[in-house]
Structure formats: structure tokens, C-alpha cells
Amino acid sequence: MKIYMVGGAVRDQLLGLPVTDRDWVVVGATPEQMIAQGFLPVGKDFPVFLHPETHEEYALARTERKVAPGYTGFVFHAAPDVTLEQDLARRDLTINAMAMTPEGKLIDPYGGRCDLEQRVLRHVSPAFAEDPVRILRVARLATRLAPQGFRIAPETLALMQQMVEAGEVDALVPERIWTELRRALGEDAPARFFEVLRECGALERIFPEIARLFGVPQPEKHHPEVDTGVHTLLVVNQSARLTSDLEVRFAALVHDLGKGATPRDQWPRHVGHEERGVPLVEQLCARLRVPGKYRELAVLVTRYHLYFHRAAELRSTTLLDLLEKLDAFRRPQRFEQYLVVCEADSRGRYGFEERRPPQLDILRAAYQA
Incomplete structure (x- = not known):
């Protein structure tokens, strides 16, 4: 032995x-x-x-x-x-x-030692293609090891693309997808996970609501990054900078799903995207069997995140109404979660990464009053 x-x-x-x-x-x-x-x-x-x-x-x-x-x-x-x-x-x-x-x-x-030194993620053998979970694992490992400079070998990425085209990822069960997603959100810069899935074509098959955001423009005045998909990944990384709370990070990921459903003739404006986003968040959560506490915060943020950004324009009665809708007085911790997601949303724009949004003070003052 x-x-x-x-x-x-x-x-x-x-x-x-x-x-x-x-x-x-x-x-x-x-x-x-x-x-x-x-x-x-x-x-x-x-x-x-x-x-x-x-x-x-x-x-x-x-x-x-x-x-x-x-x-x-x-x-x-x-x-x-x-x-x-x-x-x-x-x-x-x-x-x-x-x-x-x-x-x-x-x-x-x-x-393996040579690939470790070269900072390369390379599959051992063609048998890699037999297990679709490996696509999610490689994406997650690429996320974890990104600070060390790791990249996916071109032949491994090509094999992952072939697996997607062959329909292997369609056999993934919801619980497994959620497990890997939750683990990926726990990394220091989770955006890389979704970038890898997009590179191999799996994002569209596993997370179609997120894939739909790429290529959807936003007004450049408010969003210098323009692309909604790019904005979403910036927000996810900002949320990871601000907190280790996975419920917050998940809400950051899905808060703008409604922009993927905006009619093209209305681009780059997205009037009503928050209400359009709620059923999409609920659909994603139901499909992946996301735990209730994640879903609740994600729906709450999706529905009310624009109130945060307009806080300086809101009357005191509207602010009070928002606090009641958020159930802030009975659930102060969830109110804080809402604020962190909205702060990440504000910072998740080119040029705004280090800018603390003044709306935080306005809403906290309204809460204290």
C-alpha cells in the first residue's frame, strides 16, 4: 500500500x-x-x-x-x-x-510542473471532453489563478468549444451549475469565470440571460464602457472588492438582466429595464434552483436599484417609501446589502472605480431620520 x-x-x-x-x-x-x-x-x-x-x-x-x-x-x-x-x-x-x-x-x-511554470491550464488527455463539468471547473480555476498570470492553452479552449458545440453542457444539472457559480462568485475577481465561459461558447448555453447583455449599448454619458455585458462584469468585480457576501455578489451579477430585453429600437436607453429584469431574475433562479435568500435580494435590487442612483432627486416621502419597500427598518442587514450592490453598480463603470457614490450618505441619512 x-x-x-x-x-x-x-x-x-x-x-x-x-x-x-x-x-x-x-x-x-x-x-x-x-x-x-x-x-x-x-x-x-x-x-x-x-x-x-x-x-x-x-x-x-x-x-x-x-x-x-x-x-x-x-x-x-x-x-x-x-x-x-x-x-x-x-x-x-x-x-x-x-x-x-x-x-x-x-x-x-x-x-504539470512545466505547465505550472509556464502558467498554462492544459488538459491531460482527450478524455477531458467526456465530462462537461470540467468546462465550469476550468473557468473557475482560470478565475482563481488569474492573479498568477495563468491562461488556458489554445488546444484546451478549442476542446471546450467542441464540447459546447456537441451539446455536452446541455446535460449539466442545475445543482451542479449553481455550485460552480457560487464558488466562482467567491473568487477575488469573479468576472473572469464568465469571460472564459463566453470564450468557449458556454455562457449562451448555461447563462443565456447574461450572455444576452453583451453587445447591448447603454448611454455613454452614464456608462463610458457602453456595453451592458462589460458593465455587468465590472459590477461583479466591484462587488467582490466591497464584500465577501455571496448574496450581494449574485445580485450584482443579475441586477441589469432587463437591459437584455430592451427592444433594439429603444437602444441605448433602457426605460423600464428594472421591471423587465425581475421575471428574468426569477426565471434564472428557478432554473438553477438558487436558494431563496439569494433570489430575494437579487429581485429586490433589480426592482429598486434605479432609486439609489436617483436618490438626490427624490422627495423625502419617496425616500421613505423606498425604505419601506426595502423593509429597511425590520431588516437593516438587507438594506445594507442593497446599498453595497448599488455602490458596486455605481463603481462598475470606466473612470468611476474609485469614486464613492454620494447616494450612500443620502439613503443612510434618510434611514437614520
């Missing part, structure tokens, strides 16, 4: 990043041997065990074979004769297909 640390823990250790989760592969063992040593079996589809003291995951080395469409269409083979190299071969990217012995020796059969 031989044990190796594998995957993201090895990658992050070599990059000098904090290692939060360690995954281990066990070669040459049976489930019975693992249980005899005190490991707790937890794997439903293949043999995975929790260490009795550290509670880290230890998986028996395995191979996998595609037998049906989608990310669930795999059969697995785990046995003592499966080698470490065979186990690493089934992984998505070369930088995730490295292993390390307990003594610190690196095992790198697929060139």
Missing part, C-alpha cells in the same frame, strides 16, 4: 499558495484493508475513506470509463492493480495531475 497527496494540494503547494484541503490516493489497497486500519468509508460511487484522525479524504486509485452522456455517465474501476499513473490520467488538467509522496518527492507523468 502506497499513499500519495494529489491534485490541487500539490498544485497550490508548488505555487506557494495556502493549502486548505488535502486529497490522497492509495495505491495497492482494498476497501477491507482501509477499514481494518480505521478508515471510515464515505464514497457512494467509488471507494473513498476518511482518515480516522485528520478526516482528510483518501481514495483508492481508480480508472473511469464514459458509458453515457453528461457528467454522471461514468463507470469506475478501483482495484489494487490500478497504478498511480492511471489514476492521474483521468484528471482534468496537467497541473492537477501531479502527486507527491509523504517524503515530498514529486511524481509528474503528464508535464
